[in-house]
Amino acid sequence: MKTWKPLQNITAPMFMILLASLFFNQTVTAQIVLTQNSFDAFLNSEFSNTSSVSSDAEKIIALLEIKGADRTWDFTTLTFDGTFTGSGKSETTSTTAGTPGAGDEHFDQATHVSRNQFSVKGIMNDEEVELEFLSYEYSIINDDAFVSLGSIIMDDENPEEVFITQYSRPGQVYYTFPATFESAWDYEYEDEFIIGGLDNTSDYSVNVVIDGWGELITPNGTFNVLRITKTEALDFGFFKLESMEVEFVNAQGFPIAILNIEKIPFTEEYDEESAEATLNEFSTGTSNPREISSDLPDRATLHQNYPNPFNPATFITYDLAEAATVSLDIYSITGIKVMPLVNNRVQQAGRHSVSVDASGLASGVYIYQLRTGTQVLTRKMTLIK
Incomplete structure (x- = not known):
């Protein structure tokens, strides 16, 4: 039975992706330019949303092929076969103090620490799915880049206990700034997941290119977006497993729609069984930006x-x-x-x-x-x- 990947792999970065759609409503204008300041608005927010999922492989692949300047992506052609509702809250500071990552030399590099509470429920492939979690995401956001150092997810039955620790070394480069049409960057990182007594480490190489801008048409309206294509390769030695994620992001820099697909090993062909599209609509939401607090030292x-x-x-x-x-x-x-x-x-x-x-x-x-x-x-x- 097909499993919904965004739910299967949900982590603090995925929480931020869902949160971003809070800022859906916008007037269609020229192409977007993202900077460090683009992310300020949602760092402290409360929201509720509806996410719809499609496995319409042929039409998803057709959308993947549309690239370039001043283009149109029509998501109303997709048939959505799963719907989820969620709500959450994010609070961000600039210190690890008081978080489960305090004292960890990797997370201590963070300039932004987000505490995320999230709940989601819905029906997918005739199965009821319900999830609640508390997580912390540790990031570096400066004039040059937005880099995720990893995250910690707490046990939903015992919020004081760590359930999953995820390290990205040296970090996942979500964006380099300024980011706009034809921007591109490459990076490599080691991803380590620690779950209970199990420890799994994988090495990834990633290519990111902003290869389109224009209008995204959805059942909820038409939006001005950048198209960002991320190709990620997991090297098994004798072959590489490649996956592609295409995000359509708004002026706040996070996806309001996502396409996912994998490539068949040893070929350049898409694996249609892995094709998936996610569309987010926030029915209610308020943004409550706050000053990022920190215990400042007396000297540099x-x-x-x-x-x-x-x-x-x-x-x-x-x-x-x-x-x-x-x-x-x-x-x-x-x-x-x-x-x-x-x-x-x-x-x-x-x-x-x-x-x-x-x-x-x-x-x-x-x-x-x-x-x-x-x-x-x-x-x-x-x-x-």
């Missing part, structure tokens, strides 16, 4: 990069006690500047994180230095290739 703090040692990607995180003009650079052990990261940029008080791609550097020990105008802070990092 430069944290140890993570992971360390690393190859070739890592994150450097620092806290500012007040707004400052910031420079962050990497030096060789002999004092030669090899990579500027932040160049005299005015930044607000709070936590900041910068991603580092050291693929152009040789193995060795490097020094990274933060200058704020009143302080100079230095730490060492080790690149091993």
